[in-house]
Amino acid sequence: MKAPPGRPLDGQQLADLLMRLLLDERPRQRLADEGAAAVASGTGELECLATVDLCELDSAARQFRTTVWKQGRNGGLASAFPRSLRLLASAGVRDAELLTGFLRSEEFGRFRFLPYAGRGLSEEEAFAAYLIGFVAAHPDRLTGAGVDAPVVLRETVTHELMTALFTALVCEQPLSFDIAVEGIVRTGRGHAALRRYTPRSVASWADRPAAARQDSGEPVAYAYFATPAGVRRGAVSAQVAAAFETTPSAEGDAARRALSRRGLW
Structure with missing residues (x-):
């Protein structure tokens, strides 16, 4: 959202700017290499970005990634999808690549990271949707994990998601998220x-x-x-x-x- 020229950002605009910087390293890199003018979409953003400490921003982004990866129930995404992630790792797809792709994806947008931002899917369901889309988009990358790897991986993601959702249905009442499954x-x-x-x-x-x-x-x-x-x-x-x-x-x-x-x- 662009701020009108000459006006400071309001709270929502500032939150949007910060999330954009935390979610994607590309604007952070442009900010470091080319300065605030290369990233800002208006005068209000330019004024904010000119005061950003790049070291603190990078540190906050690393902490943000860690929080997203570990936020889910019972230890986070790595604990919720252990078999799926092992299958992907056997095909050379690493956790860092998956997390980066997830943060940039539409699926992440369906997950409500901030409690006051309204209803949304659980992180597990959003991540599962991203993984299934990844499998569909990159079947060639899974050949190293076996002939049936795409099918087994897709079904394993579904199975681990169902396990996570049913665990939540037992432990969390009322649910703090929506279920689209x-x-x-x-x-x-x-x-x-x-x-x-x-x-x-x-x-x-x-x-x-x-x-x-x-x-x-x-x-x-x-x-x-x-x-x-x-x-x-x-x-x-x-x-x-x-x-x-x-x-x-x-x-x-x-x-x-x-x-x-x-x-x-």
């Missing part, structure tokens, strides 16, 4: 969702991969449950998967009753 249903005891993944993905998440592998090659029904007792997740049978059918049926009713008796629905 589809297919999460309310139950008598909390929430539940069903996804279908390739057998290779599910096997890679298991403590004993060989035991989880399915030879049929058919998609694996995988359920998530959030109840007062905690989060339950795992591969489920077709009988259990029937509980998530949107068309009323005797099988679906029976599945929901059975899950209710187990404290999951």
Whole structure:
């Protein structure tokens, strides 16, 4: 947002300017190399930028990146997406590159970093959307991680996001963020969702991969449950998967009753 010539920035304009400098190292570098006039979009910004201490700005930007990377629940993004980040690292994609891209992305804009800035997605959901977009845009970079790496990575990101969201549904009430992910249903005891993944993905998440592998090659029904007792997740049978059918049926009713008796629905 540009300030009218000759007028100082108001609070929102100043916040926008600071966020622009913190999120992207390119204007910071231009400020250092070419001066305030090369970055300012008006007289108000020029006056502010002329007083900036470049060393303090760089230090603040590094701290900002660290805060974003570690802000999420239970240790931050690295803890929420450990398998996804390992897969990307095996293909030569490092955390620093991902964080830089995330900060510049539209997905980051959907996450409300500042609590008073209104509602928005959780950092985990915004980051997951960015990662899935990264996979779609750069499939060639994942060849070093295996033939099925794009599929496994996309499903692993989804799985780790669902785990993070369901953990929040158990631990944070009311939620401090919105959920855009589809297919999460309310139950008598909390929430539940069903996804279908390739057998290779599910096997890679298991403590004993060989035991989880399915030879049929058919998609694996995988359920998530959030109840007062905690989060339950795992591969489920077709009988259990029937509980998530949107068309009323005797099988679906029976599945929901059975899950209710187990404290999951």
